[in-house]
Amino acid sequence: MTCMEPAGRDGKAKVVPLRRFEGGVQTHPPPGQPHPWFLKRVSTRDSSDWLNNEFFFRAFAAVMAESGHRVEAPVHEIFDFRWNQDFRGREASEPTVRGGVMYQEPVGWKKFAIRVMGCFEGGNAWLRLDGSPGEWAVAYHGTNVDAMPAILCGGGMRVGERQAYKDFRDQRTGEQIGTGIYCTPSIETAAEFSPTVEAGGRRMQFVIQCRVRPAAIKRIHEEVGRESGAYWLINNPSDIRPYGVLARESPL
Structure with missing residues (x-):
């Protein structure tokens, strides 16, 4: 069941699911488990798509197992499918801005x-x-799938051993790049570092989508006006946060 939450500062009322409390303690649904209303919404939205939540998680768990990392946590403890986004079928557009970048x-x-x-x-x-x-x-x-368990379930991103650009200078500030975690604002560039894997009878690619603190970006390349993808480096792992796994059927 649901109820209508009064409009907030944005002037919009919201539909929210009801939860049962007894003695100040939530009893239904059990704390830590997704509400049935959310599960139904996700299932309805996802039912006609081959790349749905069920296929994705089975494929994800399979490639993790093949790389020696068994996924034991329930799906809802790792993913929150309410916030999925489908960019397939969209036309390429001008760059988008987040965090001023x-x-x-x-x-x-x-x-x-x-x-x-x-x-x-x-x-x-x-x-x-x-x-x-x-x-x-x-x-x-972009990374090998055997690195994903540590990223998703082991505390986030880690600085790797390969630091090819550590002695380069930031294209805007002139500061030394140093060591850290490599990323890019270009999905095409990230895909080049994402090997194709067999999953669920399909050839798949997976890329980690992250948010990065804007002031922490070290620019190995300047992204503005660059035709090919730029490389960024984040020195401190706390300044880069994975928030999505991107998946597609490999075009190759």
Whole structure:
């Protein structure tokens, strides 16, 4: 069952699911489990798509297992499918801006949202979409699937051993790039670092979609006006947060 929440500052009323409390303690649905109303909404929206939540999670778990990492956590503890976005079938457009920084939307991919709401100090402003203070920029991280368990279930991104650009200079500030985590505002560039894997009878690619603190971006390349994808580096792992797994059937 649902009820209507009165309009807030944005002037819009919202439909919200009801929850049962006894003695100040939530009894239904059990704390930590998704509400049946949300599950029904996601299922209805997803039912006619081959790349649906069920296929994605089975494929995700299978490729994790093949790389030696068994997925034991329930799906709702890793992902929050309410916030999925489908960019397949969209036309390529001009770069989009988040956190005051340009990036390419992942046209041709479907995003499966990672459960991140409320998981970081300072609230959820870093996830905003309207340019408000605290909004972080969008970036992509292409990697082998055997690195994903540590990223999604092991505490986030980690600095790798390969640091080919550590002695380069930032294209805007002139500061030394140093060591850190590589990412890019270009989905095409990230896909070059994402090997194709067999999953569910299809050849798939997976890329991590992240938010990065704008002031933390070290620019190995200048993204503005660049035809090919730029490389960025984030020195501190706390300044880059995965919030989605992008998936597509490989075009190759």
